[in-house]
Amino acid sequence: MVKLSDVAALAGVSPAAVSRVLSGDTTLRVSEGTRQRVMAAAQQLDYVPNHAARSLRTSRTSTIALVVPDVTSAVFAELARGAEDEAGARGLAIVLGRAERLHDDRDWLRRLVGEGRIDGVILQLPDGTPPADLESLVVQDTPIVVINSVDDGPLSTIVLDDAAGIRLAMDHLRRLGHTDIGFIGGLLGSATGARREAAFRAAMAEAGLSPEEAWMTRLGYAGTDGRAAAVRLLESATLPTALVVANLNAALGVLAEIHDRDLRVPGDISIVAMHDVWYADATWPPITTVRMPLSELGAAAVVALADSGSGVIHTVLDSPAPQLVVRRSTAAPRAGG
Amino acid sequence: MVKLSDVAALAGVSPAAVSRVLSGDTTLRVSEGTRQRVMAAAQQLDYVPNHAARSLRTSRTSTIALVVPDVTSAVFAELARGAEDEAGARGLAIVLGRAERLHDDRDWLRRLVGEGRIDGVILQLPDGTPPADLESLVVQDTPIVVINSVDDGPLSTIVLDDAAGIRLAMDHLRRLGHTDIGFIGGLLGSATGARREAAFRAAMAEAGLSPEEAWMTRLGYAGTDGRAAAVRLLESATLPTALVVANLNAALGVLAEIHDRDLRVPGDISIVAMHDVWYADATWPPITTVRMPLSELGAAAVVALADSGSGVIHTVLDSPAPQLVVRRSTAAPRAGG
DNA sequence: TTGACGTGATAAATCGATTTACCATAGGGT
């Protein structure tokens, strides 16, 4: 590996000069000729600064950790994509971690931070993690951004505009003429779940409707959770004509269960789900969704970390605004429904 | 941050002694008492070695890069999970990269390696990447393992046992009585696609059947590719009674298109797909799949890198063996079919 | 002639852990 002193030798200057030229030190006074020679030498030798050395000296690592509950959810994947792009553009690397580690190996994050390996952490907690667990994560001096979870507390947070998303879904159903609307939500105690449910209730109230509690579940966002919710909901004496599902993954489960009972979508029940990923368009019928700015959330988290120093922030990411993607799982309620 | 010399001071020994005790240097002779004091001091101060310093001195980074084409595929996600677990167990960190970068920013990998930031690379190329592109990736001295793609060449490779997987799917269909079987494959020119198609043809031949070329497509693994393949295939004058789909994501697309034409699965057509991820169980009907050891593949790649030095290897991961997961998308062919 | 000042650099310390080469001291054998 070619190093700083090699470049210095070739350019006929000191290592100090090379370092300062290449890093754009403005307090350095240098003649244009020397600058050119340094640049040329670096180019010619294909010089790349050694990361460990730089990091040791500056105690900055240009690396952030992305900790997520479930790599297998496409919702996470969108997030990761946004984070990865933004990080790439800023010359930051992203190290991946699964949130389970936080429990299996409580020292894991501490160690990562202690080793001085990362400058900051983007953390998405498993839904339903008690807020108290959050506080135990406050590690000395290392900036943490909690995303898509709580929206206050001692750590910085960025959340999606869940309320706007739900409102969009509800407007769509209302415009189609639905009044008997159920809600399949996140886990009881999950922050996003609470926000989405509150938004649902608000939208119902605004429409002069009162939600039917038998049509409301809080079992979680996974496909199996959605299926379990559908099982429970479809036991009711009467059925809703439409469902708002708080997560697309859960909606797949709901759909499967509905098929299993030989009900038709949207003939018997319309479905609209939060989050738009590729398989919303590959189910039968394709699912009407609300596209939330997930990749932008990932990017925003990186930005927040990179620009941090401004202390703790609490942001609602409301731009780009949630967007309704109408597919074939929603239609007007069955006549006489 | 507490450092080595702090521990040394507390234990009353030299930094050298502490380093050698903590890293288990066997050539060091040290009294039991001293060893205890060092251990106790390290524990008491909650000492964690600085990664940059260690890395600078040893020029090893305990970090590997995982480069994948598409974060949004659950197939990748399984892979990442396996890699992450194995890496975690070995104290390695994983930095995430998207394969697109290799094209957008051709220096990206070079820079990562040049900075001395990673010890090795696990690389899954986008399907259809010409093998020539591979060779341009050979970076000086940095071990690369190419997974789930080519199975020879100048770089180490690990691939799934595609043939065994396809064979399992075919056996299942044959036992149900199918003879008119179509194949929805990967991209023409993709290594996995070629292996799976060859295995399909071999299985057909073995059963004394000759494949109907109109029932074979090579459009890719994504959901939309599957749908496009189904569109083409369903135009045929006669239809197969069963389909082997080389990727579950594509199978979702196939299923959607079949529904769209009011055909029944498995009534009119049975479907079996490669790769078993959660949403195989959340479609309608749930899809019969072949579970390939994806997370094990990720783990194996990490092991290969960690233990490398043995030079270039070419491995077929045949254990655990592929496993048939029977769901409701397969049944005996329609009578008179 | 002296001093002051601007210009264009560089020397050397520093970040923290690792590792090679070396050194005291005590005990044993002849």
Place this chain on the structure above:
DNA sequence: ACCCTATGGTAAATCGATTTATCACGTCAA
């Protein structure tokens, strides 16, 4: 008394980039 060896460590160089403090040299003014 003398050498030899084993025991239990330590001193100091090293990895490569950054940064602070300093310096040599001209030039211009008084």
